[in-house]
Amino acid sequence: MSTQTFRRIVRRETHSPRTVAMIIAAGVLIAALTYIGTGIVLYMLAQPDLLLGLPSAVAWIIGLPTVQPEWLAAISGVVLGLLGLVFLFLALTPGRLPKHQMKCGERAIVVDNGVIASSIAKYVSDETGIPLNDITVGVSHRAADITLRPRIGARLNEAPIRDLVAAEIDSYRLTPSVKTRVRIIRPYESDLDG
Amino acid sequence: MNSTNRVLNRIILFVVGIVLLALGAAVVTIIIWPAAAKYWTGAATAIKSWTEAAIADTTVEATTINGFAMAILLLIIILLILVILVLTHVGGGRSRTVLHASGQQNPLGHVTVQESFVSDALKHSLNNREEVLFSSVSAKNIRKQPVLHLSVTPRQNTSPRDLVEDLNTLVTNLATLTGENVPTYISLHSGLRAKLARNQRRLA
DSSP, rough: OOHHHHHHHHHSBBBBOOOHHHHHHHHHHHHHHHHHHHHHHHHHHTTOOOSSSSHHHHHHTTTTEEEEEEEEHHHHHHHHHHHHHHHHHHHHOOOOOEEEEEETTTTEEEEEHHHHHHHHHHHHHHHOOOOGGGGEEEEOEEEEEEOOOOOTTTOOHHHHHHHHHHHHHHHEEEEEEOOEEEEEEEOOOOHHHH | OOOHHHHHHHHHHHHHHHHHHHHHHHHHHHHHOOOHHHHHHHHHHHHHHHHHHHHHHHHHSSOOBHHHHHHHHHHHHHHHHHHHHHHSSSSBBBBBBEOOOOTTTOOTTOEEEHHHHHHHHHHHHHHTTTTTEEEEEEEEETTTEEEEEEEEOTTOOHHHHHHHHHHHHHHHHHHHHHSSOOOOEEOOOOOOHHHHSSSSSOOO
């Protein structure tokens, strides 16, 4: 089995295809082209145009700097530009999906970050005895954030928990690798009162 | 996983984005900046008179039909066809046949394993597992090579490492059974289905 094919699969699965955005862009393109095309045909047949006849459209484009109201034209320009920026952004950014590659044997494996996060939460809960509800885990592209809210009286140190979690994450053999950050939050004020 | 051409997607997005950005920027510039407005009027008028000359030169006698407009129309139609062609090629790449065990000398001929057989075999094994909420198996052609895709949604708090090791064994066993090691791609998913289900395994 060629690793090249697997690399291709993993890459495609961890990055957005941008198909939805492409279909919207293509729709805009088709609408614009169809409108112009219809305009040209109607002009050649000397028929009345759909909205704006070709000659008056040309006159409008030439007179664009003096179009009234000015603010409306300016806002339209800004909206068009922003839409263009959004499309450009989608075209040029990598579009990473919240997933990681896992290594196990010779197979291509892709895991949602959510699966990793909930598994780590369970692991920390089992190892420390803190209830699952008091553990929040977020896994991003490069980091895993573990937030613990121990009950009153429980004393926790960050370092051993960090080592524990780091060892667990290492055993998943994720690509790209994930750094561990542990945060311990004081109990709620309301808990102290009660 | 499908065979959508992603580079093409990006190219279309890029082109449409650049055009829209340029149009927007032009409109804003000519409204805000008088010098640009002056240039715009001059350039637009020049283009208009050039176009009018081109239309006059190519007009067929006694009609309003002219070659210049026809050329532009043709260009528009070609562009439209290209865009529609791209849209119709989105997706695809699914394959029904997973493997041909043709190397074996078999008096009955070639052995072909259909996707449904592999799918049933794997799903049957996975349904017995408490931590697997949902699984689906499909076959795809990737670079003309059949690849098995095993998609699994485990319960929350399931260790992906243990699950993947088991899935790996399962696929290896299947390979032993059918006599051919089909390239397999495994994906583990979280999602609404996992969030709504019970966290823990139910005790029987």
